[in-house]
Amino acid sequence: MHVPDGFLDAPTSIATGAVAVVAVGVALRGARRELDDKTAPLAGLVAAFVFATQMLNFPVGAGTSGHLMGGALAAVLVGPWTGVLCVSVVLIVQSLLFADGGITALGTNILLMAVTTVVVGWFVSRVLIKLLPKRVGLVAPAAAIGAFVSVPAAASVFTALYAIGGTADISLTTLATAMLGWHTLIGLGEGVITFLAVGAILSVRPDLVYAARGVIAERDLVIKAKEAVA
Amino acid sequence: MPAHLKVLALVGFMLVVVATPREWFAAYAFFLAALVTVGAVGRVRPGWVLKRMLVETPFVVFAVLMPFISHGPRVEVLGLSLSESGLLSAWGLLAKGTLGVIAGLLLAATTTPQELVHGLERLRLPQQLVQIMAFMVRYLEVVTDEMRRMAVARASRGFVARNPLHWPVLARSVGALFIRSFERGERVHLAMVSRGYTGRMPR
Structure with missing residues (x-):
């Protein structure tokens, strides 16, 4: 859910905007290493993919449904820097062309949904992939845990921002419990879907999953005897 | 204006x-x-x-x-x-x-x-960011259309998503969509390079 205009006061909005500008600037530098000269067309298509995935509804039951946020998924698939760029571009386009997320809250939204989810999702899954045995089958679970953690992490950053510059009069503890409780549930969904999607991609094109590169490089080529195949 | x-x-x-x-x-x-x-x-x-x-x-x-x-x-x-x-x-x-x-x-x-996109470029948004946005805006329709075709294909096989048990099917569509988008990105890039693209859009 995008933060609209007026949820946080003007100074906080401007401050998060400044932080978002710096973060996107750093990501622009880092992305050159991940995608070299293919950056613009590929990142553009990945951004379009993230946008499209957010329109796909996953039924939860009782007539309600949710959709993927895709921050951690993007990080695992194309790397953290490109992930930050893609999700940021998605948020800018959503704000300017669809009025989804306020223009003054754009910095806040980028900070929460592009930077926090991508960085937390990437960091957690990266650490897990390093710690776990090097098996391709373990990349998807690691990505799932990364995605699961990334959503409540973004919710806590929001709560912190709200404590600094919130405009509505709710007690912080009420907000914190509601936000964290609710987003832990959303995070579960995000984790399951990320697990399934990354698993599907790994079984078809494992070379496209950025987070699995190290694991695949260490894999030995096995040539099976004909009888074994038949 | x-x-x-x-x-x-x-x-x-x-x-x-x-x-x-x-x-x-x-x-x-x-x-x-x-x-x-x-x-x-x-x-x-x-x-x-x-x-x-x-x-x-x-x-x-x-x-x-x-x-x-x-x-x-x-x-x-x-x-x-x-x-x-x-x-x-x-x-x-x-x-x-x-x-x-x-x-x-x-x-x-x-x-x-x-x-x-041109307006944001005049506002001195970094060149790379503007280009990513230009590509996204240009291919948004193509990618969402691709997703719509998948939805039609699922529906014509009698699939209706009702509860979380159906998530694996939807998630596989997400995976397929990513692979198709990524490969399209590679093709677009190669096609542009072969036509003399150097990393900047001509006016």
């Missing part, structure tokens, strides 16, 4: 709105009047704006809850005990959020995506 000026006007206007104390009710009437004038001058159909204001729904639900969960002195409204400060907060959130959505939609209604 050039797109970059419209974006600047939108940011300036919304900053003023956000900074206005929520007790100044007259100011909000003025803001709304200003937006209606802009919409009339730009010949935006009110129906178009109203339909797209639905993006605001989840947030309206939150604002409606405010008077119930806020603390402080309470007032009786229609037999319900509501928090006074909560009511004021809900009003502030709704007014500012709604003005933001209307203002954003007016920009979207009067600006094509291409104009917007």
